[in-house]
Amino acid sequence: MNGNGRKERSGDEAIRLLAPQILELLKGVHQIELENFAMDVGDLELFIPMGAVSAAPVRNDAAPARVKPVELIAEEYVPQSVSYPAKVREVVLGATKGSGGSRCRSITIGGATAPAYSAFSTTPDKPPAIALDVFDMEVQLPKVLKENVSEVMGDPAEWARMNVKKFGADLVTVHLTSTDPLFRDTPPKEAAKTVEAVLQAVDVPLIIGGCGDPKKDSLVFSEVAAMAEGERLLLNSVTLEMAEAKTLEPVARAAERYGHAVLAFTGLDLNSAKELNRRLYEYLPPESIAMDLTTVALGYGLEYSFSIHERARYAALMGDTELQHPVISASTNAWGAREAWMKMAPEYGSRELRGPVWETINAVTLLLAGIDIYMMMHPAAVLTLRNMAARLGTPGGQYPGGAGDWVGVRL
């Protein structure tokens, strides 16, 4: 346009003269380069037919003859309640003496009827259940985590007891890490003994973690399922890899036969999650399946986990039956981020605080996306998550007066 011999003027000035709608687009969204954009006022007067712009929202243009209001114009806000056609299934974990197990209580996860903490729900959100981790061998842990558990490391039963008594775990996850053929290759019978010892040490429901090898996990889970008949364990996890290795069926059948639930684990892909569930429906009732859609650490892809959980929950509530399962998050994975455990320059704070806050933010972020049950490590993260869930889950909670007080507070 400049080549047409028109008068040059600064981009900003030209834009101020344009209609508000253009202003809106140009001001924002993308950082627009304005230097090539110049326009003569005459053009604008000729070419902007304001009345004809029907697609744009009617906003107040900058007409100089405006009558300024002298009083506040009253508007009302009426909350809109939204209901969803479907709900998430409930899965019961742990069985009491009355129902064939030996736990002091069972825990029901799932049952959501609306997106978590959405303000449109008529029923309060159920607080998530929290499982604390126990490993069956010495594992490498960040210093901040290790100092809490160093006395019980290597003794899963003691460790489990501490998780329940000292840190208030709702459930305990027993990771049978040592069964990994790459580590100790602990045989299934011995792994089942470890689980038995933990069952005797604590009376909360248990989650049983495998080593990730589809063949070995199948053997271990089947053994553990039979040994703990009726306890309603959550077997963590079954995968599409197992389906490939033809080991899914025996595990699923063992879970069904001995009264346990399974955790269907897939890597950040809803189609895979649905496919795995479809395969599991052949062997198990849907009420025995929870999903692990993968939890990635803050800074390493937490946003993928966040979005996939938001998508899954919304689809479930809109009627996708293959996704109507409660979801788990291993916020322990937050410790994989180096910002959580590494010593850094002083301006980034001590890792004693940075690590726990990392796990906390990982957990709380996914709480908003609808997590029903957590696998966690640090006591401060557990405490904060419980507090947050309690606060967020009290709908219509009184808004304290003076939330604007921060402006004048002397710090």
Next chain:
Amino acid sequence: MNEAREEGKRRKGIREISPIDVYKLLPATNCRECREANCMAFATRVVNGEILLTDCPPLLTPEYQEAFVRLTGLLAPPVRAVTFGPEGNTVTIGGKYVLQRHEFTYHNPPPIAIDVHDLMAEGELLERVQKISGFSYNYIGRSLALNAVAVRCTSGDPVTFRDAVKKVTGACSLPLILCSPDPRVMEAGLAACRDRRPLICAADTGNWKPMAELALQYRCPLVASAPGNLSALRSLVRTLLEYGVEDLVLDPGTSGDAGLSATIGNFTAIRTEACRNFDPLFGFPLLGVPMAVWSGDEISEDVLRWKEAVTASVLLSRYADLLIMHSLDGWVVLPQLIWRFSLYTDPRKPVSVEAGVKSFGKPGRDSPVLITTNYALTYFTVESDIKAANLDCYLIIVDTGGLSVESAVAGRYFNAGTIAASLTENKVPELVSHKTLILPGLAARLSGETEEATGWKILVGPKDSSGLAQFLRSRWPPEA
């Protein structure tokens, strides 16, 4: 309000706008001045948010003025984009198209402002401003930083406030938010930073008239504040719009304590009405104030910082477009900067780097060969560790669709097959005379199947690449 909702129904969401809707209003000359193949290709990329209307030069000429205005209206985000700050260093907030990021993508990462107040001693004030403008963190090759200073009036005195604003403007070029409910104080502050176009915080149901006058006079955006009362907030917005103030920011109140449920509920309600129903009174950026936790009863500063960190992250996830924080401690700020960056990446495009093979230092025929995935953070982390340790080596980057090693192993994007293919495709056997591959520690379980599939010997490397140098010292060259 019903009128407002009716008005909203005539609009289309960004996902409902088809390339045809845009194409119909384009010049349709296929002139290729935009460097796209034709006008339809241009329309498609505009609808995807990849390029802008202003990338079409003919559209900016008088001939297509009407079409430009109509297209602008068609593509306007339901949440207005508001800009403040000095020329050359502005921040833009809002401009959102969707409620959830997976529906499209979020635009305009929320700036994080840190507070100072006018009763701070000069030295303390200047030191704090220095710290705010100096804070940065290098994350996957990008520098993450704090973005603004919120100057609060705690003195109640216009002259004291003016002096504080002057000191801050003298010490940094960051955008400012001026915070006081008193119009006399606000005017003194505005007069002290005329060229900065600060954000005025805030107009409420009591002071709205003089605050609106100031916003018009100084041409600054204005925060409309009605903590915990959405009817009052709507009244305020409607009134300010009628008054002629268009660049508004909404403050529905922040509480990190008992009012957290109401806070998140209000943020969610406002953003839902804006994005789902195109409500014009709620179609503005949202101000979240994590520093509100500091006005509660808690005494322990570490507890307050902890609360502020968690509240800030929740507000980022739940639609805040701008944050005002008090804590400057790295462990509080760092997770916010990283979460903000993550949340605002385009979910349609994984953050990834190109697959291939890279050489570091001066690798020879007996140098180690490492392998990793093409997730940007994974790659940049490994790269910086290799460089820091001055290693001579080759690094194969496998296309895992931008997933990290752990996720890619779980999702089977990183497996014996893709590893074997990458060795062949990158002609790795021609680069070195040995047949040993170092797998990431997090892919340890693939070692057996990979040895079978490739015929290479596998060494399982450290779980975190910060351990590479140590690992190679003890394990390279491998024993025969």
